[in-house]
Amino acid sequence: xxxxxxxxxxxxxxxxxxxxRITRTRLAxxxxxxxxxxxxxxxxxxxxxxxxxxxxxxxxxYRTLDWLVEQGLAHRIKGPDRAWRFNFGGENxxxxxxxxxxxxxxxxxxxxxxxxxxxxxxEGYRPERTELVFHGTCADCGRQVGRNxxxxx
Amino acid sequence: xxxxxxxxxxxxxxxxxxxxRITRTRLAxxxxxxxxxxxxxxxxxxxxxxxxxxxxxxxxxYRTLDWLVEQGLAHRIKGPDRAWRFNFGGENxxxxxxxxxxxxxxxxxxxxxxxxxxxxxxEGYRPERTELVFHGTCADCGRQVGRNxxxxx
DNA sequence: CGCAAAATGCTACACTGTTGCATTAGCATT
DNA sequence: AATGCTAATGCAACAGTGTAGCATTTTGCG
Numbered sequence: 001x002x003x004x005x006x007x008x009x010x011x012x013x014x015x016x017x018x019x020x021r022i023t024r025t026r027l028a029x030x031x032x033x034x035x036x037x038x039x040x041x042x043x044x045x046x047x048x049x050x051x052x053x054x055x056x057x058x059x060x061x062y063r064t065l066d067w068l069v070e071q072g073l074a075h076r077i078k079g080p081d082r083a084w085r086f087n088f089g090g091e092n093x094x095x096x097x098x099x100x101x102x103x104x105x106x107x108x109x110x111x112x113x114x115x116x117x118x119x120x121x122x123e124g125y126r127p128e129r130t131e132l133v134f135h136g137t138c139a140d141c142g143r144q145v146g147r148n149x150x151x152x153x
Numbered sequence: 154x155x156x157x158x159x160x161x162x163x164x165x166x167x168x169x170x171x172x173x174r175i176t177r178t179r180l181a182x183x184x185x186x187x188x189x190x191x192x193x194x195x196x197x198x199x200x201x202x203x204x205x206x207x208x209x210x211x212x213x214x215y216r217t218l219d220w221l222v223e224q225g226l227a228h229r230i231k232g233p234d235r236a237w238r239f240n241f242g243g244e245n246x247x248x249x250x251x252x253x254x255x256x257x258x259x260x261x262x263x264x265x266x267x268x269x270x271x272x273x274x275x276e277g278y279r280p281e282r283t284e285l286v287f288h289g290t291c292a293d294c295g296r297q298v299g300r301n302x303x304x305x306x
Numbered sequence: 307c308g309c310a311a312a313a314t315g316c317t318a319c320a321c322t323g324t325t326g327c328a329t330t331a332g333c334a335t336t
Numbered sequence: 337a338a339t340g341c342t343a344a345t346g347c348a349a350c351a352g353t354g355t356a357g358c359a360t361t362t363t364g365c366g
Contacts, residue, residue, distance in 0.1 A: 021312060021363050042353075057315050062354065064313095082235045082322075083353060099278060112275060115285075119266055124292030125252060132268075133284040139277030174332050174343060195322075210346050215323065217344095235353075236322060307366105314361065321354085330345065336338085 018071040025064050028054045030073065030088070038106040039077050039085035079107050080135070095130070101138035103145075108138060171224040178217045181207045183226065183241070191259040192230050192238035232260050233288070248283070254291035256298075261291060 011030040012022050020026065032048050033040065040048070042061060049056045065086055068074035075090030080100045085107045097113035100106075115132035137145065164183040165175050173179065185201050186193065193201070195214060202209045218239055221227035228243030233253045238260045250266035253259075268285035290298065 023313065023363080025314085058353095059316080059355080060314055067313095078231075081352090097272070099274075099280070102281070110274060110278075113272055119250070119285075119287075121252075121263065121287065122265060122292065124295050125263075125287070126290040126295055127252070127287035128255070128289035129287070131284070131286040131288065132272075133286075134272075134274065134278070134280035134282070135284065136281035137279040139275065142277050142279055176332080176344065178345085211322095212324080212347080213345055220344095234321095309365090310363105311365105312361105312363075314359105316359085317357090319354105319356075322352090324351075325349085326347105328345105328347090330343105332343075333341095335340085 014073060018073065020067065020071065024054060025049075025056050025060055026067070028052065028056075029061070029064050029068065033068075033074060033086060033088040036087065038108050039075075039079075039087040041079060041083045041085050043083065045086070075109075077107055077109070078131075078133070080105070097132040097134065099138060100133060100135045101141055102135060103137055103141040106138060110134070167226060171226065173220065173224065177207060178202075178209050178213050179220070181205060181209075182214070182217050182221065186221075186227060186239060186241040189240065191261050192228075192232075192240040194232060194236045194238050196236065198239070228262075230260055230262070231284075231286070233258070250285040250287065252291055253286060253288045254294055255288060256290055256294040259291060263287070 011027050011034070014030065015022050015026050028049055029045060032045060032052075042065065045065070046056065046058070046061060049061070065074065065076075065084075069076045069086070069090070072090055074086045074088060075093055077085045077087070077098055079085045087109065093109075094111070095115055097110045097115055099108045099110055101108070113132065115130040119127075119130075121127060164180050164187070167183065168175050168179050181202055182198060185198060185205075195218065198218070199209065199211070199214060202214070218227065218229075218237075222229045222239070222243070225243055227239045227241060228246055230238045230240070230251055232238045240262065246262075247264070248268055250263045250268050252261045252263055254261070266285065268283040272280075272283075274280060
């Protein structure tokens, strides 16, 4: 949001730039999100924190995620199940579609697909936000399937 | 499914035609769904059953809804919250978009809007099903807002 | 350092949905 | 109408996801 010549680069700077205090959980979560290729659920995050031996509390993790989303440092996405997914960024993210892979379960952002196409809604409806989600096989899983089929398993 | 000249009309016939036993809960749920103008959650249904003095059990209601969906007699839709919505039909329903009204909270089917438009996904993605949901103000609520604003509240 | 506010870590709870299992009831058949 | 098989129910218990309240700790600042 600020027009500094040196925007914050690392997690600690990012947090501070948003007026938040730098804490163990915020740092770790931000870094995990930044390094993940796809969105992560609360549960995924908790597992990775444990794996990294970062002590944490369920509730604090929920609150940390809420805060990151509030600050525009993370992006909250619906998953195929009842749990939210989170990924890094969102600050400068334009509306985009998502992809739920039926094979690996990952939820991916399709930045290149805009849901704002001109749909003709019935008279009287006033849409303000459009959610577009594809379900199927993602690029990674598609490659694996192709390989297996080619191999003639 | 069957090509009879006299397709089942009432709830009991519908249930029987699908090889199910005719029970209190199934009858009541089907009738409530048929007479509702918008989709209903498990909780909505439970409330209406209570209002109609139809004794019922939480679990049985869940199972009844599962069965109706399985049989194509009902249609299961995601809501804005974590709860599913259900509406009558689905048997001969083509894929269509949905509308979540931010004002009244209703979830509506937009049968006229098809999500199968030609979106250009990145290389390798194989979509099999597309979910298209609009969030905003529905036609009913839009009318009310218009009236209030015109009245100069 | 010392302080105030922010953030944490508990515990407890709410909501949505599922599982297992003994019991009941629908319905086809006698 | 009675019988019997099995679908369907009702109950209790549990699982996953998320929230509320509140005392305690930590952070960052002056």
